Amino acid sequence: MTSKLSGDHIKLAIQKDGRLTEDTRNLLRTVGLHFESYKQRLFSICRNFPMDILYVRDDDIAEYVAEGVVDLGIVGRNLVVEADKPVEEIMPLNYGHCSLKVAVPAESGISRIEQLAGCKVATSYPVTTSRFFEERNVDVNVITISGSVEITPALGVASAIVDLVSTGSSLRLNDLIAIENVLDSQSVVIANRDSLADNQKAAIVERLLTRFRGVMAASEYKYVMMNVPASALEYISTIMPGLKSPTVLPTADPSWMAVHTAIREDMFWDVIEELKTLGAQGILVSSIEKMFV
Numbered sequence: 501m502t503s504k505l506s507g508d509h510i511k512l513a514i515q516k517d518g519r520l521t522e523d524t525r526n527l528l529r530t531v532g533l534h535f536e537s538y539k540q541r542l543f544s545i546c547r548n549f550p551m552d553i554l555y556v557r558d559d560d561i562a563e564y565v566a567e568g569v570v571d572l573g574i575v576g577r578n579l580v581v582e583a584d585k586p587v588e589e590i591m592p593l594n595y596g597h598c599s600l601k602v603a604v605p606a607e608s609g610i611s612r613i614e615q616l617a618g619c620k621v622a623t624s625y626p627v628t629t630s631r632f633f634e635e636r637n638v639d640v641n642v643i644t645i646s647g648s649v650e651i652t653p654a655l656g657v658a659s660a661i662v663d664l665v666s667t668g669s670s671l672r673l674n675d676l677i678a679i680e681n682v683l684d685s686q687s688v689v690i691a692n693r694d695s696l697a698d699n700q701k702a703a704i705v706e707r708l709l710t711r712f713r714g715v716m717a718a719s720e721y722k723y724v725m726m727n728v729p730a731s732a733l734e735y736i737s738t739i740m741p742g743l744k745s746p747t748v749l750p751t752a753d754p755s756w757m758a759v760h761t762a763i764r765e766d767m768f769w770d771v772i773e774e775l776k777t778l779g780a781q782g783i784l785v786s787s788i789e790k791m792f793v
């Protein structure tokens with residue numbers, strides 16, 4: 501095995517050390533990739549998949565993908581939009597959820613962005629912010645700040661900010677309120693366009709995405725096993741939004757049937773409550789590790 505990045509592999513850039521790092525590493529390991537990741541490492545080679553992983557600052561990922569330094573990147577959509585580079589977003593990954601919002605001091609009395617005309621707006625996302633206000637025809641002076649944007653109104657630097665919000669606690673801590681959403685973000689896979697046009701690379705990318713889909717689909721479902729009265733089986737089958745029709749097996753008692761199915765997490769409690777009222781018993785629920793439909 502060589503220590504250089506090899507040509508017949510695809511290259512994936514992920515955040516080296518930050519909010520997305522742990523979830524991203526976990527996802528890669530859950531899809532069965534074997535690789536070393538030490539903090540001082542800049543890249544590692546997957547032992548069982550034709551891919552090399554580069555660890556970089558998240559701000560650089562979209563640029564590296566656009567330039568073809570790497571074929572794929574995993575990064576927050578907020579940074580893909582801000583980088584404004586020609587890359588393809590090919591899959592949302594359902595972690596790293598946050599939103600970019602316009603916020604103002606709570607006591608300012610400002611509730612609409614039109615009231616910010618002629619004002620200073622501080623942000624670490626100048627490209628996205630300028631475009632947002634231009635599209636809304638509100639003329640503002642965008643000031644670029646690299647961090648702790650929330651304190652700029654209190655310092656008199658700006659009348660409003662555009663910053664990432666997740667729980668909203670940073671805004672509350674600084675007596676700010678959000679007045680408009682600029683974009684919703686989550687971790688996404690982005691790809692270099694030439695790599696997608698290369699059949700060999702595109703095939704490896706598709707293998708990786710298939711694995712990601714399997715893990716993500718599984719996280720949205722629970723596997724449910726239960727015994728139901730044979731008389732209620734027909735109706736119970738209609739209320740179970742499983743993948744296809746549920747698996748029905750006979751039990752030692754002909755008046756009871758065993759039913760196995762996958763139920764979407766978001767409908768789970770409603771369905772379980774209804775099943776219980778219809779006489780289902782011995783309901784066992786388990787997580788699904790991977791799922792391919």
Ligand SMILES: Nc1ncnc2c1ncn2[C@@H]1O[C@H](COP(=O)(O)OP(=O)(O)OP(=O)(O)O)[C@@H](O)[C@H]1O
Binds near residue numbers: 575666667
């Ligand atoms: N409070 C939050 N909650 C959830 N996700 C967030 C939050 N803040 C940021 N994110 C998402 O996580 C990404 C990485 O955030 P992080 O704070 O690690 O960035 P960073 O400090 O710029 O890291 P780097 O050192 O790699 O440049 C953000 O670009 C965004 O997509």
Ligand SMILES: O=P(O)(O)OC[C@H]1O[C@H](OP(=O)(O)OP(=O)(O)O)[C@H](O)[C@@H]1O
Binds near residue numbers: 648663
């Ligand atoms: O709505 P909340 O849950 O409070 O999250 C939002 C905060 O999280 C991020 O900052 P981070 O903690 O990464 O600090 P930094 O931007 O100063 O690096 C973001 O820039 C906000 O400040």
Ligand SMILES: [Mg+2]
Binds near residue numbers: 557558559
């Ligand atoms: Mg960064």
